[in-house]
Amino acid sequence: MSVTxxxxxxxxxxxxxxxxxxxEYVNKLAERLDEDMSELMAQNxxxxxxxxxxxxxxxxxxxxxxxxxxxxxxxxxxKEYLEDAAKARMEAEEARRExxxxxxxxxxxxxxx
Numbered sequence: 846m847s848v849t850x851x852x853x854x855x856x857x858x859x860x861x862x863x864x865x866x867x868x869e870y871v872n873k874l875a876e877r878l879d880e881d882m883s884e885l886m887a888q889n890x891x892x893x894x895x896x897x898x899x900x901x902x903x904x905x906x907x908x909x910x911x912x913x914x915x916x917x918x919x920x921x922x923x924k925e926y927l928e929d930a931a932k933a934r935m936e937a938e939e940a941r942r943e944x945x946x947x948x949x950x951x952x953x954x955x956x957x958x
Contacts (some may be wrong), residue, residue, distance in 0.1 A: 852880070858894070
């Protein structure tokens with residue numbers, strides 16, 4: 846992947862970042878960061894850019910951790926469902942074989958009567 850330099854503006858300051866991600870994607874991240882930090886500073890006039898960056902970063906980390914935990918829970922549930930489905934398939938196959946065995950036995954008994 847090629848590295849590109851993307852110019853960003855966040856809370857009135859300009860930054861250039863090198864990235865392998867698409868420029869549009871990085872711009873959207875910067876827009877969200879700018880919006881979130883600006884909102885925080887608008888709500889608290891004494892908040893500095895640094896303080897709003899730290900609070901915003903903590904908020905993003907909290908969101909990331911909660912999403913990761915939620916994803917892990919979903920993976921565990923999916924694993925359980927897949928195990929249950931595999932067990933049900935095995936039981937269905939055993940039941941099918943038993944039915945076939947009983948049908949053969951029934952046919953044999955009907956022949957002898």
